[in-house]
Amino acid sequence: MAKKPSEPNCREIVDLLAEYLDGSLEPATARRLRSHLEGCAPCVAFVNTYKGTVKAARRLKETDIPPELKDRLLSFLRERKIP
Numbered sequence: 661m662a663k664k665p666s667e668p669n670c671r672e673i674v675d676l677l678a679e680y681l682d683g684s685l686e687p688a689t690a691r692r693l694r695s696h697l698e699g700c701a702p703c704v705a706f707v708n709t710y711k712g713t714v715k716a717a718r719r720l721k722e723t724d725i726p727p728e729l730k731d732r733l734l735s736f737l738r739e740r741k742i743p
């Protein structure tokens with residue numbers, strides 16, 4: 661378990677995503693998030709789902725990830741045994 665603390669894992673992506681899309685994430689963190697996305701198909705799928713959801717539900721603030729969506733991603737990740 662020698663994971664670098666500076667590398668966000670999938671769960672952190674979920675938490676950071678709203679700020680990332682909002683543009684309020686620190687540039688360094690946003691960069692790490694982007695590089696994680698480059699190598700992580702489930703997270704890319706989540707980002708796309710999330711963007712679609714935000715678009716579909718305009719009254720949702722972008723800073724609020726709907727809890728159902730978050731749950732869905734987390735169980736999605738669990739099924740695939742992604743940390």
Ligand SMILES: [Zn+2]
Pocket residue numbers: 669670673696700702703
């Ligand atoms: Zn991921």
